[in-house]
Amino acid sequence: MSKIELDLSRATRLLQPGPVALVTAKFKNKANVFLAAWVTNVSNDPPLVALAVYPARFTHDLIQKSGQFALNIPPRPLLEKVKKIAETSGEDVDKFVTNKLTxxxxxxxxxxxxxxxxxxxxxxxxxxxxxxxxxxxxAEIVAASAEELAFDGERWTLADASVKPLHHLGRSAYAVLEKIEG
Ligand SMILES: Cc1cc2nc3c(=O)[nH]c(=O)nc-3n(C[C@H](O)[C@H](O)[C@H](O)COP(=O)(O)O)c2cc1C
Structure with a gap:
């Protein structure tokens, strides 16, 4: 992977087509990851996003207590791990370890x-x-970066199946975007 820093004025474009996000958060020595579909852009100056979290999620308190989180956009090859991350709670397992995430x-x-x-x-x-x-x-976006092949600094490229972001259609159905039109 070769990641480029993004201009914060373009950072919200990572969420433009509404991909799912692996939300990471840490408080004291406890870190966790969960899957969120309810995340959206709300302002570009300053760059703001809104994330809806059900209070019973283990990650909820980590975000509330630390006042911070990161949105990680998973590509198509991560789909099976994404599903497992959504099926388990950080209260019971270390999802970074069980899903072999780096x-x-x-x-x-x-x-x-x-x-x-x-x-x-x-x-x-x-x-x-x-x-x-x-x-x-x-939340305000304070730093942003992306895989060069996947996002060219302005928008998602859809250049290669291995780097296309994942979208949630409902229930157990996910999708990827096919190609750029217009
Ligand atoms: C496709 C999908 C989207 C989800 N989106 C959200 C969401 O936006 N907010 C939320 O609180 N939970 C959402 N969930 C549920 C959590 O991902 C799930 O309950 C997770 O296991 C919580 O992990 P945690 O207890 O370790 O925080 C979603 C689940 C799926 C399958």
Whole structure:
């Protein structure tokens, strides 16, 4: 993998087509990862995202207590691991170990980044809203990077099947985008 730093004014483009994200967070010596589909852009200046997390998720308290998280965008080859990450809780297992994920340090937040993912948004929580049965974490993107082949600095390239981001259609169905039109 060869990752490029992204201009923060373009960082929200990683979420433009609505991929799923592997959300990592760490508080004290406990780190975890969970799968989120309910994540979206809400502002580009400053770059803000919103992440909805059900309070019973183990990751919920890690984000609430640390005020930080990272969104790691998994590519198609990670699909089986993505499913396993969504089926288990960090309360019971170390999902980084059971899914053989390789971690590295983020630049601006104290949450691990996942080498096998193709895009990374490091986020600092700026507001927390109770939204129905979920907590909405409103967060500023403070650093962003992406795999060069997957994202050219402006947009997803869809250049190669191995680096296309994953999208969730509902239930157990996932999809990848076919090609760029227009
Ligand atoms: C496709 C998919 C999308 C999901 N999106 C979210 C989400 O946006 N927010 C959430 O709180 N849980 C979501 N979940 C559920 C969590 O990923 C799942 O409960 C996970 O095991 C929680 O892990 P944790 O307890 O280690 O934090 C999703 C599950 C699937 C299968």
């Amino acid at each position: 971690l590295y340090e983020a630049k601006q937040v104290n949450a691990p980044l996942i080498v096998e993912c193709v895009g990374h948004l490091e986020c600092g929580v700026v507001d927390t809203v109770r939204a129905g049965n979920h907590t909405l974490f409103l």
